[in-house]
Amino acid sequence: MGDWYYWHREHRGTLLAIFAFVVMFAIYSFNHPVGLNANVATTAANKGVLLALVAMAQTVVVITSGIDLSVGAVLVLANCLASRIVLGDTISTGMGVVGVLLVGCLCGALNGLIVVYGRLQPIVTTIATGAVFYGIALALRPVPGGDVNAQLAEALTGKLWLDIPASLVLLVAIIGLVWMPYRRSVIGRATYAVGSSESAAYMSGVPIKAAKFTAYTLSGLLSAMAGLFVTFVTYSGEASAANGSTYTLYSIASVVLGGVSLFGGAGSAVGAVFGALMFRTIGDLMFVFNLEPLWQPLFQGLILLAAISLGAVRLFQVRNRLELYD
Amino acid sequence: MTEIGPSSHAVKSLMRHVDPAIATAFACIVALLLVGSIYSSSFLSPEYLLQQLKVGAFLGVIATGMMFVILIGQIDLSVPWVVAVGGMMATAATAWGPAGEFFAIPVGVLCGVVLGLVNGFGVAYMRIPSMIVTLAVNAVAQGLMVVHTGGFAPQDASSHAMRFIATGHSVFGIPNALWIWVFVGGIAVFVLSRTTFGRSIYAIGNSERATYLSGVRTRFVILTAFAISGGLSAFGGVLLAGYASKAAQSMGDAYLLPAIAAVVLGGTSILGGRGKYLGTVAGVILITLLQSILSVMQIEEYARHVIYGAVIILMLLLYGREYQVR
Numbered sequence: 001m002g003d004w005y006y007w008h009r010e011h012r013g014t015l016l017a018i019f020a021f022v023v024m025f026a027i028y029s030f031n032h033p034v035g036l037n038a039n040v041a042t043t044a045a046n047k048g049v050l051l052a053l054v055a056m057a058q059t060v061v062v063i064t065s066g067i068d069l070s071v072g073a074v075l076v077l078a079n080c081l082a083s084r085i086v087l088g089d090t091i092s093t094g095m096g097v098v099g100v101l102l103v104g105c106l107c108g109a110l111n112g113l114i115v116v117y118g119r120l121q122p123i124v125t126t127i128a129t130g131a132v133f134y135g136i137a138l139a140l141r142p143v144p145g146g147d148v149n150a151q152l153a154e155a156l157t158g159k160l161w162l163d164i165p166a167s168l169v170l171l172v173a174i175i176g177l178v179w180m181p182y183r184r185s186v187i188g189r190a191t192y193a194v195g196s197s198e199s200a201a202y203m204s205g206v207p208i209k210a211a212k213f214t215a216y217t218l219s220g221l222l223s224a225m226a227g228l229f230v231t232f233v234t235y236s237g238e239a240s241a242a243n244g245s246t247y248t249l250y251s252i253a254s255v256v257l258g259g260v261s262l263f264g265g266a267g268s269a270v271g272a273v274f275g276a277l278m279f280r281t282i283g284d285l286m287f288v289f290n291l292e293p294l295w296q297p298l299f300q301g302l303i304l305l306a307a308i309s310l311g312a313v314r315l316f317q318v319r320n321r322l323e324l325y326d
Numbered sequence: 327m328t329e330i331g332p333s334s335h336a337v338k339s340l341m342r343h344v345d346p347a348i349a350t351a352f353a354c355i356v357a358l359l360l361v362g363s364i365y366s367s368s369f370l371s372p373e374y375l376l377q378q379l380k381v382g383a384f385l386g387v388i389a390t391g392m393m394f395v396i397l398i399g400q401i402d403l404s405v406p407w408v409v410a411v412g413g414m415m416a417t418a419a420t421a422w423g424p425a426g427e428f429f430a431i432p433v434g435v436l437c438g439v440v441l442g443l444v445n446g447f448g449v450a451y452m453r454i455p456s457m458i459v460t461l462a463v464n465a466v467a468q469g470l471m472v473v474h475t476g477g478f479a480p481q482d483a484s485s486h487a488m489r490f491i492a493t494g495h496s497v498f499g500i501p502n503a504l505w506i507w508v509f510v511g512g513i514a515v516f517v518l519s520r521t522t523f524g525r526s527i528y529a530i531g532n533s534e535r536a537t538y539l540s541g542v543r544t545r546f547v548i549l550t551a552f553a554i555s556g557g558l559s560a561f562g563g564v565l566l567a568g569y570a571s572k573a574a575q576s577m578g579d580a581y582l583l584p585a586i587a588a589v590v591l592g593g594t595s596i597l598g599g600r601g602k603y604l605g606t607v608a609g610v611i612l613i614t615l616l617q618s619i620l621s622v623m624q625i626e627e628y629a630r631h632v633i634y635g636a637v638i639i640l641m642l643l644l645y646g647r648e649y650q651v652r
Contacts, residue, residue, distance in 0.1 A: 067457060114639060114643075118639075118642075118643050118647065119647040120639070120642050120643065120647065121596045121597070123401060123457065123586075123596065124586060124587070124590055124596055124638075124642065125639065125642075127582075127583050127586065128583070128587070128635040128636075128638040128639050128642075129635060129639065130635070131583060131631050131632075131634055131635030131638075132631065132632050132635035132636055132639075134631050135627075135628045135629065135630070135631025135632035135633075135634075135635065136628070136632060137628075138627060138628035138631065139626075139628035139629070139632075142628070241579070249461055249464075249465060252457075252458060252461060253462075256458060262455045262457075262458060263455070294472060294473055294476040295469075295473060296469075297465070297468055297469035297472045298466065298469025298470055298472065298473055299469070300465065300469065301462060301465035301466035301467075301468065301469040302466060302469070304462045304465055304466075305459075305462040305463070305465075305466055308448075308454055308458050308459065308462055309448070309452060309454070311452070311453075311454050311458075312452035312453065312454060314453075315452065315453060322535060322538075322539075324453055325534045325535040325537075325538045325544065
């Protein structure tokens with residue numbers, strides 16, 4: 001009984017996100033003009049997985065009560081780099097993938113170094129490093145173009161047996177091989193402690209510096225994975241500042257929808273993944289219900305505003321008004 | 327026994343009053359001018375400096391609003407589209423005829439104030455982190471402008487008054503835009519240092535809880551600070567539209583990072599509660615000169631992004647670091 005209570009408290013946000021996504025996706029697939037077939041599912045999965053990876057990247061940093069506003073820029077950089085080096089035979093393609101992921105890690109590590117050892121605020125740091133990453137992306141790809149290994153791209157964005165979208169399998173694999181071990185490791189737990197109370201974590205001997213540094217580096221890695229996936233979907237690279245800031249905004253929206261606390265210390269990447277899938281489904285719902293494309297950005301913004309307003313529910317639980325002013 | 331003369335006393339007391347961050351910022355300005363003058367002697371000419379101050383005035387007005395918000399320990403990420411809303415609504419009002427032309431500037435600023443009030447309500451009364459609320463309001467503002475301009479080309483020419491205040495020269499050959507900045511800055515200095523409202527802004531930045539307990543209506547102060555920021559961002563947009571004689575959708579994109587950087591480079595703590603307006607002035611001039619020198623030296627766009635981000639990080643590492651967790 002006791003265990004169940006705490007488990008439920010810890011995962012309440014994630015469960016809510018999963019429930020909301022399932023309801024929305026059901027409405028979407030019942031109202032889709034052709035119904036839910038393999039192609040519709042694959043396209044939806046590809047778009048969803050893209051955002052889900054960026055949302056995971058944002059989550060690991062938000063858990064430390066930081067923020068990474070450079071996820072979009074790292075994604076764009078990885079996209080531009082991948083459109084140059086993920087080419088050719090198996091070996092050079094493999095090296096290219098490793099190279100892109102390594103660059104993502106480096107970007108994240110740079111953020112981590114500046115935030116942890118430079119002791120600058122995450123917001124300012126990541127806005128400024130975002131400009132640097134975007135500049136490098138622009139140098140790599142001044143005009144949109146490039147190419148990517150088509151076999152690999154088709155394999156990862158296509159269908160597997162039983163018409164299961166390959167991208168979903170990839171996402172599950174990343175959650176299982178990257179997020180789960182990280183969450184259970186000492187460092188992973190330390191990031192939650194840092195997010196809850198940095199000074200208490202310091203007093204308890206938690207490795208706060210290593211925890212924060214790892215979180216930012218992992219965020220860079222996951223953003224680079226998303227950038228790589230963008231390349232597989234579009235078969236080209238584009239240094240677009242608008243794309244970068246859109247992904248950054250959507251990543252924060254997904255994190256909020258996924259029940260991750262923006263004050264840090266609570267939530268999980270699984271929740272953020274479902275938050276991302278939910279956010280994508282909202283966009284698809286507008287398409288299914290024939291909403292004028294002109295009005296879509298406004299509705300997306302209003303839904304975002306409404307979703308974050310749900311965070312105000314905690315005001316009703318406050319017993320002492322002083323709890324509000326921290 | 328060493329004798330301490332009166333002049334040494336004066337120097338010491340002067341040193342105590344000079345904020346090291348502001349002094350460093352002004353030193354960086356001088357250094358930038360010297361670097362520029364090595365490249366071309368026209369960097370030290372009064373015409374060039376006045377031109378820089380005129381261009382900087384737009385950033386100065388926007389950064390003034392940002393400073394109010396940063397001083398209470400929050401941040402306003404809705405700058406890009408609030409700037410655009412200010413410019414586009416003002417030009418839209420111009421199209422209504424003579425009466426519209428008269429009201430163009432107030433209409434633009436008022437739209438910004440309304441968006442700022444939404445920000446402030448979310449932060450102050452619903453207690454949602456400012457980073458999230460302002461990002462969502464930015465998305466909503468973008469959606470509104472897409473609906474406003476979509477489908478047909480709206481009237482986007484600015485009124486005579488807007489062009490006059492942004493590009494004219496009236497007194498002593500000093501650009502009107504600069505007078506506007508002096509006027510806005512003068513009011514900001516007065517409000518911040520001589521009114522209860524200003525003092526409570528600093529107090530909230532240090533500890534909102536203590537400020538609330540000492541009887542200040544902290545929520546109202548926060549709401550007002552965000553309204554000021556929204557209004558000044560929109561006013562910046564009005565000025566920019568006057569300067570370019572038309573409004574464009576992406577006109578505000580280039581002002582978010584510079585506005586935050588100018589405030590923070592001027593020694594204002596991003597955690598709030600500490601900072602002087604003189605520092606923001608120094609930060610604005612510093613950023614404007616940096617941008618100008620990078621473009622005069624004809625450095626490629628990608629390198630400009632990289633240098634720009636790197637310089638901001640380096641300067642912050644010089645004097646913007648936080649204290650270590652203990």
